Amino acid sequence: MRIAIGKPDIGREEIEAVEETMRTGWVTQGERVEEFEKAFAKYCGVKYGVAVNTGTAALHVALASIGIKRGDEVITTPLSCIATANPIRYLNSKPVFVDVDPKTLNINPSLIKKKITEKTKAIVPVHLFGHPADIDPIMETAETSGLYVIEDAAQAHGAKYKGRKVGSIGHISCFSFYADKLITTVEGGIAVTNDSELAEKMRSLRNLGMDKHKKFYHPMLGYNYKMSDIHASIGIVQLKKLDSYITKRRENVAYLNEKLNDLNLKLPSEEDYAFNVYYVYHILVNNGKEKTVEYLEREGIETRPLLSFIPAQPPYQNKYDANKYPVARNAHQKGFYVSNSPQLTRNDLNFLVSALRKAVSRR
Numbered sequence: 001m002r003i004a005i006g007k008p009d010i011g012r013e014e015i016e017a018v019e020e021t022m023r024t025g026w027v028t029q030g031e032r033v034e035e036f037e038k039a040f041a042k043y044c045g046v047k048y049g050v051a052v053n054t055g056t057a058a059l060h061v062a063l064a065s066i067g068i069k070r071g072d073e074v075i076t077t078p079l080s081c082i083a084t085a086n087p088i089r090y091l092n093s094k095p096v097f098v099d100v101d102p103k104t105l106n107i108n109p110s111l112i113k114k115k116i117t118e119k120t121k122a123i124v125p126v127h128l129f130g131h132p133a134d135i136d137p138i139m140e141t142a143e144t145s146g147l148y149v150i151e152d153a154a155q156a157h158g159a160k161y162k163g164r165k166v167g168s169i170g171h172i173s174c175f176s177f178y179a180d181k182l183i184t185t186v187e188g189g190i191a192v193t194n195d196s197e198l199a200e201k202m203r204s205l206r207n208l209g210m211d212k213h214k215k216f217y218h219p220m221l222g223y224n225y226k227m228s229d230i231h232a233s234i235g236i237v238q239l240k241k242l243d244s245y246i247t248k249r250r251e252n253v254a255y256l257n258e259k260l261n262d263l264n265l266k267l268p269s270e271e272d273y274a275f276n277v278y279y280v281y282h283i284l285v286n287n288g289k290e291k292t293v294e295y296l297e298r299e300g301i302e303t304r305p306l307l308s309f310i311p312a313q314p315p316y317q318n319k320y321d322a323n324k325y326p327v328a329r330n331a332h333q334k335g336f337y338v339s340n341s342p343q344l345t346r347n348d349l350n351f352l353v354s355a356l357r358k359a360v361s362r363r
């Protein structure tokens, strides 16, 4: 593929950092993880970071730490990576989907209130594709109803809502460091919070529920979700590059949007309250999506579906009526994305523009 999705920017510094960590003789969770947690929490403007081995694990320990259990309900979006909803199910609790806003494709805050019942315990908004969810009204609703808010910021490192970094607004926020994310540790995740008790609980949950002071004593049922120092050492290097990656991603989108805005396509955008980090370049096509995608793939431009419309996925389809989320379903049917990697050159961007223009004119 000439323009592939998800190729991380791993260079000499990352390789040297891994080598250095391996030479210390300590490779599992240790000083590097602690250093990475502190640096990432500081970047978000939050007190504590709890690093784990995936973004999914971060969501799982976050939900477990606030006491989500059998019979509870957790409100979230139907349009996301399935990993947003699965951890709710791991705890035998029920994801309650609320349709999305057509402009941002994030959970629509005005539809949340009527889905709240006495079983509702939390809201998990996702900052999809790097565009922050409209989180002030979500926090307001949560406060009046006594709910926790866990931000799923897996795709939104460095994004801002009204000038505030995502990850610093909800009670806990979760990020992924999978290879195609804004920064990577190869596989990895982190949960950040200002609440010291929740942070301690999540630290124990990632380590088999072990007591902080008493070795091999496990007051709670935990998981083994630890991050290794090898992975953290990559993250420490990557974090230093995050802001420059974001600048390049925003420049890519400004260029692409300018060259494509006369076509009948819905291109990535940014609400007044948002600083979008544009995790990918996603496009909604009014008709002929299949042909457009086929053409791009033939030209060597990798495409992906607009993630998952979760209520229609096999583990969910018997439990949900997919017709109840028309905006999310429509976006999923019409949408796809291509890479918005910071490594794309001006030549790559021009190639993308000309292929997209041709693909659209052939429909």
Ligand SMILES: Cc1ncc(COP(=O)(O)O)c(C=O)c1O
Pocket: 054, 055, 056, 057, 080, 081, 083, 084, 126, 152, 154, 155, 175, 176, 177, 178, 188, 189
């Ligand atoms: C929105 C969202 N939430 C959660 C996850 C889970 O992260 P991970 O793949 O690191 O488990 C992802 C990543 O793929 C994601 O895109």
